[in-house]
Amino acid sequence: MPLTLRPGADAMLRLEQLSLTYPGGRRALDDLSLSIAPGVFGLLGPNGAGKSTLMRILATLQSPDCGQVHFRGIDALREPERLRPLLGYLPQDFGLYPAMSVEATLDHFANLKGLTGNAERRDRVAALLQQVNLFDKRNARVSALSGGMKQRLGIAIALVGRPALVVVDEPTAGLDPEERNRLLDLLAAVGDSALVILSTHIVEDVRDLCARIAVMNGGRILADGAPLELLGALRGSVWRKSVPRAELLDYQARYQVISSRLSAGATIIHVFSDTDPGDGFTSREPALDDVYFRLV
Numbered sequence: 001m002p003l004t005l006r007p008g009a010d011a012m013l014r015l016e017q018l019s020l021t022y023p024g025g026r027r028a029l030d031d032l033s034l035s036i037a038p039g040v041f042g043l044l045g046p047n048g049a050g051k052s053t054l055m056r057i058l059a060t061l062q063s064p065d066c067g068q069v070h071f072r073g074i075d076a077l078r079e080p081e082r083l084r085p086l087l088g089y090l091p092q093d094f095g096l097y098p099a100m101s102v103e104a105t106l107d108h109f110a111n112l113k114g115l116t117g118n119a120e121r122r123d124r125v126a127a128l129l130q131q132v133n134l135f136d137k138r139n140a141r142v143s144a145l146s147g148g149m150k151q152r153l154g155i156a157i158a159l160v161g162r163p164a165l166v167v168v169d170e171p172t173a174g175l176d177p178e179e180r181n182r183l184l185d186l187l188a189a190v191g192d193s194a195l196v197i198l199s200t201h202i203v204e205d206v207r208d209l210c211a212r213i214a215v216m217n218g219g220r221i222l223a224d225g226a227p228l229e230l231l232g233a234l235r236g237s238v239w240r241k242s243v244p245r246a247e248l249l250d251y252q253a254r255y256q257v258i259s260s261r262l263s264a265g266a267t268i269i270h271v272f273s274d275t276d277p278g279d280g281f282t283s284r285e286p287a288l289d290d291v292y293f294r295l296v
Helices: 051-058 080-086 102-112 118-131 147-159 177-190 203-207 227-232 245-254 288-295
Strands: 013-021 027-036 039-044 066-071 087-090 165-169 195-200 212-217 220-225 238-243 256-263 266-272
Touching: 013 051, 027 051, 027 212, 027 220, 039 177, 039 203, 051 087, 051 165, 051 195, 080 087, 087 147, 102 118, 102 147, 118 147, 147 165, 147 177, 165 177, 177 195, 195 203, 203 288, 212 227, 212 288, 220 227, 220 288, 227 288, 238 245, 245 256, 245 266, 256 288, 266 288
Parallel strands: 039 195, 039 212, 087 165, 165 195
Antiparallel strands: 013 027, 013 066, 212 220, 238 266, 256 266
């Protein structure tokens, strides 16, 4: 059955002033506030930015020191048991029983989600295996699956309860390009009927998939909005030049270098400047990579 909002309930996921400091003084979240609408939302940030901590809080596996999380009229920190039936979660690292078949694994998690009727559960498992393109592998052992197939099985497990909120943490890390594209296409389809949060440090994962993104570092949201809005803020301020690799440190000392990469034996640098820096630089249209590297 499709989930419906109770009268007056808010479809937005609202995070307000979340803070969390780990023992030893490391501040994982620092007064973080964010509002997220249904669809696929990209949370972009480097390793150590606090993304996984935030994902665990949204998955009701961890509590912040202070702050609030509201979704569909539910105060998730006070009443996590009310959010869990609406939640699907794929952590960065998850364990499965290697000797079990793909079908038996998904059937097990469907039972845990409350699908106790045999016919209903059988139909749901078959439909999900078709959706994640694993139906032909339903009798294979989990240990025989590739990394991408295991990730797709993880997505099926996250979706088995027909969640309204889906949280996925670094789902494409280590996947080859074909499996990565397949997984992102699957998440896009899920976003048609649920709020999906995709946490990643890979800019390409969110570039075409997400209608809105946020860039996070140091436990804070540095910027959020539609990709075109974030790109517009940098328009006219990104400059490009090919420089000898041996001179890279000198350029980094003299300019605000956003990024550098090796290309055909030369080093291509992008710098941020509100005015033409001269010195052979040419203006370029900003890319999402430029936004990301400028912020972090």
